[in-house]
Amino acid sequence: MTTTVFEGTTGADEAIRAAHAAFLEGRTHSRDERASWLEAIADELEAHREELVRLAGEDTHLPEARLNGELTRSVFQLRLLADEVRKGAFLDATIDHADPDWGMGPRPDLRRMNVPLGVVGVFGASNFPFAFSVMGGDSASALAAGCAVVHKVHDAHAGLGRRTVELVVDALARAGAPEGLFSGLLGRDAGTALVDHPLTRAIGFTGSERVGRLLLDRAAARPEPIPFYGELGSINPVVVTPGAWRERADDILSGFAASMTLGLGQFCTKPGLLFLPSEAVERAREKLPALLQDAPTGAGAMLSRSIHEGFLHNRGLVEETPGVEPLLEGGAGDPPSPALFAVAAADVGEDSPVLTSEMFGPAAVVVSYASEEELLATLDHLPGQLTGGIHSADGEAIGPIASALTDRAGRVLRNGWPTGVTVSYAQQHGGPYPATTSGTTSVGTAAVGRFLRPVAFQDFADADLPPELQEANPQRISRRVDGVWVEVKEA
Amino acid sequence: MTTTVFEGTTGADEAIRAAHAAFLEGRTHSRDERASWLEAIADELEAHREELVRLAGEDTHLPEARLNGELTRSVFQLRLLADEVRKGAFLDATIDHADPDWGMGPRPDLRRMNVPLGVVGVFGASNFPFAFSVMGGDSASALAAGCAVVHKVHDAHAGLGRRTVELVVDALARAGAPEGLFSGLLGRDAGTALVDHPLTRAIGFTGSERVGRLLLDRAAARPEPIPFYGELGSINPVVVTPGAWRERADDILSGFAASMTLGLGQFCTKPGLLFLPSEAVERAREKLPALLQDAPTGAGAMLSRSIHEGFLHNRGLVEETPGVEPLLEGGAGDPPSPALFAVAAADVGEDSPVLTSEMFGPAAVVVSYASEEELLATLDHLPGQLTGGIHSADGEAIGPIASALTDRAGRVLRNGWPTGVTVSYAQQHGGPYPATTSGTTSVGTAAVGRFLRPVAFQDFADADLPPELQEANPQRISRRVDGVWVEVKEA
Numbered sequence: 006m007t008t009t010v011f012e013g014t015t016g017a018d019e020a021i022r023a024a025h026a027a028f029l030e031g032r033t034h035s036r037d038e039r040a041s042w043l044e045a046i047a048d049e050l051e052a053h054r055e056e057l058v059r060l061a062g063e064d065t066h067l068p069e070a071r072l073n074g075e076l077t078r079s080v081f082q083l084r085l086l087a088d089e090v091r092k093g094a095f096l097d098a099t100i101d102h103a104d105p106d107w108g109m110g111p112r113p114d115l116r117r118m119n120v121p122l123g124v125v126g127v128f129g130a131s132n133f134p135f136a137f138s139v140m141g142g143d144s145a146s147a148l149a150a151g152c153a154v155v156h157k158v159h160d161a162h163a164g165l166g167r168r169t170v171e172l173v174v175d176a177l178a179r180a181g182a183p184e185g186l187f188s189g190l191l192g193r194d195a196g197t198a199l200v201d202h203p204l205t206r207a208i209g210f211t212g213s214e215r216v217g218r219l220l221l222d223r224a225a226a227r228p229e230p231i232p233f234y235g236e237l238g239s240i241n242p243v244v245v246t247p248g249a250w251r252e253r254a255d256d257i258l259s260g261f262a263a264s265m266t267l268g269l270g271q272f273c274t275k276p277g278l279l280f281l282p283s284e285a286v287e288r289a290r291e292k293l294p295a296l297l298q299d300a301p302t303g304a305g306a307m308l309s310r311s312i313h314e315g316f317l318h319n320r321g322l323v324e325e326t327p328g329v330e331p332l333l334e335g336g337a338g339d340p341p342s343p344a345l346f347a348v349a350a351a352d353v354g355e356d357s358p359v360l361t362s363e364m365f366g367p368a369a370v371v372v373s374y375a376s377e378e379e380l381l382a383t384l385d386h387l388p389g390q391l392t393g394g395i396h397s398a399d400g401e402a403i404g405p406i407a408s409a410l411t412d413r414a415g416r417v418l419r420n421g422w423p424t425g426v427t428v429s430y431a432q433q434h435g436g437p438y439p440a441t442t443s444g445t446t447s448v449g450t451a452a453v454g455r456f457l458r459p460v461a462f463q464d465f466a467d468a469d470l471p472p473e474l475q476e477a478n479p480q481r482i483s484r485r486v487d488g489v490w491v492e493v494k495e496a
Numbered sequence: 497m498t499t500t501v502f503e504g505t506t507g508a509d510e511a512i513r514a515a516h517a518a519f520l521e522g523r524t525h526s527r528d529e530r531a532s533w534l535e536a537i538a539d540e541l542e543a544h545r546e547e548l549v550r551l552a553g554e555d556t557h558l559p560e561a562r563l564n565g566e567l568t569r570s571v572f573q574l575r576l577l578a579d580e581v582r583k584g585a586f587l588d589a590t591i592d593h594a595d596p597d598w599g600m601g602p603r604p605d606l607r608r609m610n611v612p613l614g615v616v617g618v619f620g621a622s623n624f625p626f627a628f629s630v631m632g633g634d635s636a637s638a639l640a641a642g643c644a645v646v647h648k649v650h651d652a653h654a655g656l657g658r659r660t661v662e663l664v665v666d667a668l669a670r671a672g673a674p675e676g677l678f679s680g681l682l683g684r685d686a687g688t689a690l691v692d693h694p695l696t697r698a699i700g701f702t703g704s705e706r707v708g709r710l711l712l713d714r715a716a717a718r719p720e721p722i723p724f725y726g727e728l729g730s731i732n733p734v735v736v737t738p739g740a741w742r743e744r745a746d747d748i749l750s751g752f753a754a755s756m757t758l759g760l761g762q763f764c765t766k767p768g769l770l771f772l773p774s775e776a777v778e779r780a781r782e783k784l785p786a787l788l789q790d791a792p793t794g795a796g797a798m799l800s801r802s803i804h805e806g807f808l809h810n811r812g813l814v815e816e817t818p819g820v821e822p823l824l825e826g827g828a829g830d831p832p833s834p835a836l837f838a839v840a841a842a843d844v845g846e847d848s849p850v851l852t853s854e855m856f857g858p859a860a861v862v863v864s865y866a867s868e869e870e871l872l873a874t875l876d877h878l879p880g881q882l883t884g885g886i887h888s889a890d891g892e893a894i895g896p897i898a899s900a901l902t903d904r905a906g907r908v909l910r911n912g913w914p915t916g917v918t919v920s921y922a923q924q925h926g927g928p929y930p931a932t933t934s935g936t937t938s939v940g941t942a943a944v945g946r947f948l949r950p951v952a953f954q955d956f957a958d959a960d961l962p963p964e965l966q967e968a969n970p971q972r973i974s975r976r977v978d979g980v981w982v983e984v985k986e987a
Contacts (some may be wrong), residue, residue, distance in 0.1 A: 011893075016631070019733070026626065032932065035773075059757075077600055077601075078600045078601075081599045081600035082600070085599070096577040099921050099922040099942075100922060101918075101920045101921050101922040101923075107920070108572045108575070108576070109568055109569045109572040109573070109918065109919055110565070110568075110569075110918070112918045113909075113918065114922055115918065115920060115922040116922055117922040117924050117942075120902065122935075164672055181699075210602070216717050221716075221721070222716070222717070224757065225713070225716035225717075226713070226716075226720070229879075229880075229928075230712070230716070230928045230929060230931075230933065232934070232935075244720065259674075285653070339838065343674070344503065345634050367929075378720070388720075399957070404960070406817070407956075407960060411951050415949075415950065415951060416950070416951070416952045416953075416954060416956035417951065417954070417956075418604075418953075418955060419953075419954065419955050419956050419957065419960070420955060421954060421955055427592075427598065427600065427603045427606065428600055428603065429592045429598070429606060430590050430592050430976060430978070430979050431590040431591060431604055431606040431607055431608040431952055432592075432606060432608070432952060433608050433950045433952035434949060435950075437720075438720045438721060440719065443723070444613075444723075444948070444949030445950075449875040451590075451608075451950070457935070458906075458928070458935030459906065459924045459935065459936075459937065459942070460902050460905070460907070460908065461582065461906065461907045461908070461922055461923060461924035462726060462904060462907075462908055462909075462922060463908070463909035463910065463912060464909060464911060464912055465898075465905060465910050468888070468909070469894055469895070469898060477693075485921060487920075487921070487984060488585075488921050490974050490981055490984070491983070492980060492981040492983060494522055
């Protein structure tokens with residue numbers, strides 16, 4: 006049987022060289038064929054659902070329902086991206102016809118479209134064994150772009166990871182994709198080699214700020230630096246306005262308790278800061294501890310020992326911050342029970358751990374604010390976030406709060422909770438550093454754009470152009486022609 | 497009078513803080529107003545054409561006709577970008593309506609658009625006193641994005657630079673833009689402070705690989721790294737096929753001589769490598785030296801002493817490369833006369849200075865190839881380029897050569913010369929490292945995308961959304977709605 010999972014520096018080199026060769030061959034195939042490869046992977050994962058969910062459960066302690074939902078999401082994502090590949094949606098095909106009267110002087114015929122970068126290295130996340138792992142958003146969008154993928158399997162679910170790589174490789178082989186287009190790596194040395202290899206053209210990463218920054222710096226220090234698309238952490242502030250509190254305080258508290266404890270709080274979008282108006286604090290103190298204790302976390306233990314240790318460490322940092330008061334102690338066991346802290350906005354300084362230490366697990370801080378001015382001043386000190394939430398009453402003015410959150414987050418949501426990230430055209434999962442290391446998204450169809458670069462063809466003969474740019478538009482894709490978008494309606 | 501050009505670290509801090517405040521106020525203005533600011537700058541530069549061209553001539557030794565053309569280009573660019581701002585073309589407005597039947601589970605209402613990054617630092621290039629300087633492509637596209645700009649004036653044309661900053665600041669003030677939206681910096685300390693300042697959100701740079709890499713590394717090492725859009729150098733290979741040579745050898749040689757010597761070869765797109773089939777070499781040796789000696793360079797001296805020194809240094813590196821033979825000596829004077837070298841492709845090793853040392857001035861290398869195989873092997877060793885050219889006969893198969901150039905360049909052109917870069921929708925001026933430090937373009941309307949990031953709004957009340965995302969589309973911009981682009985026809 007062909008090797009599909011490689012180890013060590015030598016293994017990484019072998020996988021990357023094979024991936025590069027497969028990329029070169031793969032791009033000679035039509036978009037329609039490449040779309041069918043994504044669908045073949047989706048079908049294969051679906052066909053092995055029971056086995057995969059069982060393996061994932063053994064590795065991660067996550068319950069079956071959650072894992073089933075996550076696999077559904079991953080399979081859906083592959084099919085949605087296959088559809089985008091067929092549409093040519095992310096090629097950004099743009100045609101300027103030659104124009105002797107162009108305002109700055111005669112213009113040649115120029116036609117631009119996006120082309121894939123080459124070999125993409127992807128590091129899987131521990132907390133999403135399907136959606137951000139072997140065949141998660143990074144791998145799926147890199148393959149959709151036309152790249153080859155070498156995936157560093159996360160140690161926290163190596164059993165599931167190995168098996169998923171095997172299934173993907175099998176599915177691709179049967180669908181006619183070139184051998185080596187996708188493979189797996191195991192171990193830290195192989196991961197480092199993946200970032201350093203001259204044939205690696207981009208990295209996708211989801212994980213801790215510490216490891217992410219190390220790899221980011223490594224990618225930037227290469228003789229030829231490459232883009233590093235990292236998602237490093239987020240605290241996800243949620244603001245409750247006085248109007249929303251008057252209208253539906255209990256709903257807000259129970260919604261928060263459910264979102265914060267879901268999956269033992271091990272989500273990058275877990276709401277970690279709840280901003281409440283001062284008048285709300287007494288009721289919150291009274292009700293929230295019980296709601297949190299009763300919330301079904303849906304997980305029997307934390308994902309890994311290192312995540313558990315990291316959680317206890319950062320929870321400790323928050324707990325020891327002057328002005329912070331514990332409302333509910335979480336304990337040191339595994340699983341930890343939910344922990345809750347309270348602090349007044351006036352006591353939160355610029356670099357307070359309350360604003361900078363992500364507690365990746367079931368813990369959060371209630372921050373009470375005496376005025377909108379005080380709220381905005383505190384939000385102003387927050388580093389970049391994946392999401393920011395607002396709960397407001399209908400018609401209540403939220404402009405300044407929405408604006409402050411927009412400045413800090415990639416997704417701003419109203420009257421909802423940040424956990425649960427749909428895969429769609431308008432999704433944006435990524436925000437200012439350190440939430441992510443670039444302004445791009447790792448979820449949704451726009452994620453493909455990370456693995457492309459534009460090329461313009463000047464005065465080419467029509468037959469020498471890629472079909473997407475030929476005058477007659479034989480592939481019927483949407484294009485911007487002489488400045489105007491021309492959408493081709495589906496047949 | 498208000499200060500418009502700042503010096504030193506303290507001056508940079510003052511300019512950047514003012515720019516940040518202006519950015520915050522500026523984004524409360526409508527897109528229509530912001531477009532009119534760009535037009536006001538265009539009008540002001542046009543109104544002072546005579547004075548600006550005179551100042552530029554004194555600083556750069558470039559002839560009047562060239563400077564007039566460059567100013568026309570810069571003014572045109574501002575007006576084209578104003579038009580794009582009005583169209584909302586680069587907002588990438590995307591709307592997903594709530595969908596209870598979405599394949600992976602119910603989908604909320606999600607609406608995404610691009611928002612400006614904040615303060616952008618721009619470093620002017622020495623070789624384009626208008627088009628890549630104070631109000632060149634980087635500044636114009638950052639302002640079009642809705643950002644504020646702090647521009648580091650190039651020492652090589654500080655007189656012109658100061659005056660241009662003054663005019664831009666005046667024009668913006670009269671057009672009602674917030675004070676501080678645009679300003680200038682002078683001196684190396686101020687430039688370094690611009691890269692380091694926490695309020696700086698992105699850098700645009702055009703210059704040498706050495707300085708560019710220093711600043712790139714500096715931007716990457718910040719506590720909060722920022723995107724660095726640098727254009728660092730390019731050799732711009734041009735391939736002549738046997739068919740093209742048979743058809744029009746003399747035209748090719750004279751076209752090459754004109755493009756290579758234009759402006760004393762001080763263009764980032766100067767063709768520095770001419771690949772000729774072996775059978776062409778004798779005629780090229782015979783004819784090219786005279787054509788080069790007779791070519792009007794259109795410049796009385798090189799742009800600056802440091803450019804002259806850098807040119808002589810790199811020309812020396814190429815000259816001393818084993819296998820390289822001089823066909824025409826350029827001398828050490830200023831202006832240097834054109835220099836030409838010849839080498840056989842078989843003698844060009846992987847890291848040969850022939851492929852890696854940009855001679856920024858009037859010098860180039862003729863590389864003779866014995867077979868397409870040999871040609872492709874040599875192209876394969878080229879680092880990233882801004883452009884790659886092919887001269888071929890009609891109907892001649894150019895697939896493998898076009899593909900090799902596409903892998904290495906951002907713009908691939910047929911039967912033309914790389915100098916002369918039009919500003920349009922499909923333009924791509926940027927290529928793999930070190931041509932540029934990202935896959936983006938610094939010329940054309942797509943340049944705006946570098947200074948934006950996407951934000952998604954989830955379940956917002958219609959009135960709380962930016963007008964560009966409101967359901968009724970009051971600003972009549974093109975949007976992707978539920979996966980389909982909807983182009984709004986102009987009234």
